[in-house]
Amino acid sequence: MPFVQNVPFFSIMLCMVCGVMSAMLSGRVAKWVTVALSAAVAALNLWLTLDLWANHRSFVYWMGHFPAPWGNELRGGLVESTLAVCFSLIMMLSVAGGMRKLDQQVGKKLNLICVMLDLVLAAMMSMLYTNDLFTGYVFIEIMTLTACALIMSRQNGRTLVSAMRYMIMSLLGSGLTLLAITITYNVTGHLLMENIHDTLYELHRSGNYAVPITTIIGLFFVGLGIKSALYPFHTWLPDSYGYSTPAASAVLSSIISKAYIFLLIKILLRVVGLTVVSGSHAMDLMFVLGIVGMMMGSINAIGSHDLRRMVAFSSVAQIGYIYAGMGLGIRAGFVAAIFHMIMHAFAKSALFISASGLSEVSGNSKRFSDLRGAGFRHPTAGVCFTVAAMSLVGVPVLAGFTAKLYLSDAALTAGGWKMWTLLIALAVSTLLNVLYLMKTVITLYRPAREGFVDPGYKSGKLATCAMWGFVIVNILVGLMAHPIAEAIRSGLAMFD
Amino acid sequence: MIQVFRDHLPQIIAVILFGIGFTTLLVKRNLIKKIIGFNIMDTAIYLFLTSVGYIEGRVAPIMVDGITDASHYINPIPSGLVLTGIVVSVSVSALMLSLTIRLYRRYHTLDIDKITLLMKGEDD
Numbered sequence: 025m026p027f028v029q030n031v032p033f034f035s036i037m038l039c040m041v042c043g044v045m046s047a048m049l050s051g052r053v054a055k056w057v058t059v060a061l062s063a064a065v066a067a068l069n070l071w072l073t074l075d076l077w078a079n080h081r082s083f084v085y086w087m088g089h090f091p092a093p094w095g096n097e098l099r100g101g102l103v104e105s106t107l108a109v110c111f112s113l114i115m116m117l118s119v120a121g122g123m124r125k126l127d128q129q130v131g132k133k134l135n136l137i138c139v140m141l142d143l144v145l146a147a148m149m150s151m152l153y154t155n156d157l158f159t160g161y162v163f164i165e166i167m168t169l170t171a172c173a174l175i176m177s178r179q180n181g182r183t184l185v186s187a188m189r190y191m192i193m194s195l196l197g198s199g200l201t202l203l204a205i206t207i208t209y210n211v212t213g214h215l216l217m218e219n220i221h222d223t224l225y226e227l228h229r230s231g232n233y234a235v236p237i238t239t240i241i242g243l244f245f246v247g248l249g250i251k252s253a254l255y256p257f258h259t260w261l262p263d264s265y266g267y268s269t270p271a272a273s274a275v276l277s278s279i280i281s282k283a284y285i286f287l288l289i290k291i292l293l294r295v296v297g298l299t300v301v302s303g304s305h306a307m308d309l310m311f312v313l314g315i316v317g318m319m320m321g322s323i324n325a326i327g328s329h330d331l332r333r334m335v336a337f338s339s340v341a342q343i344g345y346i347y348a349g350m351g352l353g354i355r356a357g358f359v360a361a362i363f364h365m366i367m368h369a370f371a372k373s374a375l376f377i378s379a380s381g382l383s384e385v386s387g388n389s390k391r392f393s394d395l396r397g398a399g400f401r402h403p404t405a406g407v408c409f410t411v412a413a414m415s416l417v418g419v420p421v422l423a424g425f426t427a428k429l430y431l432s433d434a435a436l437t438a439g440g441w442k443m444w445t446l447l448i449a450l451a452v453s454t455l456l457n458v459l460y461l462m463k464t465v466i467t468l469y470r471p472a473r474e475g476f477v478d479p480g481y482k483s484g485k486l487a488t489c490a491m492w493g494f495v496i497v498n499i500l501v502g503l504m505a506h507p508i509a510e511a512i513r514s515g516l517a518m519f520d
Numbered sequence: 521m522i523q524v525f526r527d528h529l530p531q532i533i534a535v536i537l538f539g540i541g542f543t544t545l546l547v548k549r550n551l552i553k554k555i556i557g558f559n560i561m562d563t564a565i566y567l568f569l570t571s572v573g574y575i576e577g578r579v580a581p582i583m584v585d586g587i588t589d590a591s592h593y594i595n596p597i598p599s600g601l602v603l604t605g606i607v608v609s610v611s612v613s614a615l616m617l618s619l620t621i622r623l624y625r626r627y628h629t630l631d632i633d634k635i636t637l638l639m640k641g642e643d644d
Contacts, residue, residue, distance in 0.1 A: 158601055165608045169615060176619075181626060181639045188619050188632065192554060195612065196545060199561045202605065203538060206565055209598070210531075210572050 029083050031072040032098045032153040035065045035108065039146030043139045051134025055123060058138045062116035062145060069108040076102050077511060082518040084155060092216050097155035099217075102515030103362060104152045106508065107286060110366050111148055113497060114278050114373045115141070121377035121490030122271025129178040129269045137177045137272075140170045144275060148283045157205050157215050157295065160287055164201060164251070168194045171280050174272040175264045186263035193250055193260045200247030204240050208295070211236050217294045228300045237296070241306040244291050249310075252284040254347055255317030258340045262324075265336035270380035273332070274373035277339050282365050285346055289358060292350070293519045302353040311351025311442055315449045317344025322456035331383060331390045334460060335375045338416065341453060342368040348446055349431050352438040355516060360430035362512045363505070367415065367423035370501055374412035374494035381405030381491065382468065385481050392464070397472035399465075402483055406468055408491040411498050413461040418454055422498065426505035428454065530571030537564035551620045551630045555613060562609040566602045573598030 042061045046054040076082065082101035089095070119126075119141060130137050147167040154160050168191070175187040209215060211233060212223040227233045250257040265273045292301045301307060321341025328334045346368070349361035379390075385401040386394045399406030415422035428450060435446040472478075501508065525532065541564055544557025573595040581593035620630065627635045 158604070162604060162608060165612065169611065172615060172619075181642050184619065184622055184626065185635055185639045188551070188616075188623060188635075191612075191616055191619065192545065192632075195558050195561075195616075196542065199538070199542060199545075199558070199565070202562070202565050203568075206568050206572075209601075210568075215597075 028072055028075045029085055029100060031068045032100050032149065033085060033087065035068055036146055036149045038065065039142050039149060043142035043146060046135050046138040046142055049135055051138070054135040054138035055119065055126065058119050058141045059116055061142060062112045062119065065145060066109050066112035066116065069105050069112065072100060073102065073105040073109055076100065076105060080514065096159060097216060098153045099155040100153060101518050102511045106511050106515065107366065108149060108152055110369060111279050111282070112145065114369055115145055115275060117490045117493045118271050118274035118373050118377060121487050122269060122274065122380065123486055124484050125270050125380055140173045141275065143170045144279060148279055151283045151287050155217050157208065157217065157220070161202055161205055164198055167280055167283060168198060171276060174276060175268045177272050178269045182263060182267045186260065186267060190260045190264050193257065197247045197250035200243050204243035204247060207236060208240050220295050221297050224300060225297055237300060238304055238306065241296055241301065241304050244288060245306050245310055248284045248288040252281040253340060253343055255313050255320055255340060255344055261340060262333050262336045265339065266330065266333040270376050274376040277376065278369040278373040281343065282369050285365060289350065289362065293358065293516065298355060307351050307353040310347050314344045314348030314351050315445060317341060318348060318449055318453040322453055322460065326456065326460045329391060331379050331392065331395060331464065334464065335379055339372060342372070342416070345431065348449070349434060352434055352442055354434065354438050356434035356437050358516055359509060359513050360427065360434045363430050363509050364427040366508065367427045367501060370498050371412040371415045371424065374408050374498055377494065378405040378408035378412065378491055381483055381487060382409060384483065392467050393473060396467055396470045399468035401478060404488045404491045405483065408494050409468065410465050411495050413465050415498050415502065417457045417461050422502040423505055426502065430509060531568055534564045534568035534571065537567065549631050549633050551623065551632060555616045555620070558616070559609065559613060562605065566605055569598040569602050
């Protein structure tokens, strides 16, 4: 076994060890540990990605060298490692960019928040790489607990209530997921993804157990849909993203909700299998909810008067895009969905971090009237916000454009009513995106309103560097869209 | 029909209990009742899992009289899953309860709707 195949295991263990260590360190050291950890994990996974790309393969890793069913398995492939690189990069930039706010808003318990951030990374890595359904469930719960702690990182009434609401919705979701896993185990007698897939495929071909299989798909979809804030289940999202500390919002929107979606994709493709999935009506439901989410998220974003809440509502719309892509029920749709996931993760974390910079120079206000001229008072944040917003809208060269291109391409391949619905929805929702995102960008570059006193706030060097980092990665993802999509495509082909 | 009920009685009861817990968690406004609902929901799944792993007339897979033949024991994997699940749900309950305490200290009520109303009256 080549040494590079230890990377998934090392990344998970490294995160856990750093998490435990951070509990004993002071906040000042712990936050740097988190940044260094994310950088190290990103580098390790980049190495793995390059190796898998060169050799064009995937592998199964036996934890502790025990074969299944006694041992636990990890599986590494191109999709997983590419996503791991992206997510750990985002973690690094978000923590660096939001560090000053973390210092101000969290105070003495900073090291404990760093423990949570490290554990988010560990849970994310495990959810990406695990080959075992029940391990997936355990890390879903770890992710839920850490996400709750991150929402509460800034302690006031609003974050407490939104943490409670998040927990309630999230527990409904994990209950349904656990039920789905239990029924899967009951029907197939396996917990490893390949074994379940073989059995389910046999059952599907024999025509027995049609109802349980549909139930399993539905339960997984609704369970993980609630957790990733798919449209009608998104009620917990705006408050949770809108009021916690910027680094936490960036991590919540870019990493945590995406990890659930990827787990769902993995379950649909590796556990249930594309042949079974594409014939299921659950995919039609997923598609419809995705389309509705695309519209409603944008409409709510247009109606909000608060910058952070607007960015949060735009997440609902973008998650709608991802689910609509998955709902097409063909492989190209899943490729488009994963690419959209990467694009949105980079753009949304950039938006949250730069929005916090912009409101800092506007007397900590998030209202649009106070934000006028903020782009001149904080040029870096202005550029970062503009680039990320343009990417989400879909300006060519940037990743958002390519993501929408892949989505429409997949829609054309799928054909039928889904093609027309998705194409029209894409056109309308792009228009809506322009309405609220470009309006905000224009607001940022309008002269400040009369009587506005510049608070004279200077942004820190680290945050400025992080924002430039976000600008660079956002443009890079756009320029490298083709290789990334190729990696996703060949990675998904190895799922079968 | 009756035969199906008799064969799958534990599973049917488990799913009904799951439904009760799920609705309690979803619709009750009292936070403590919500937590109770969550526990009913999770326990229902443990009932489901244990009933799947149980084989009539066999004992728990703990070696006592030197019997190593697997045919004397029940399937241990669901029991292992239940244990893991219990650990998860205990920690989640603890977190929910501590959150409830924090909310009660701040707003002096357990009703989530009232808490939301009170919260909206506060400044950021």
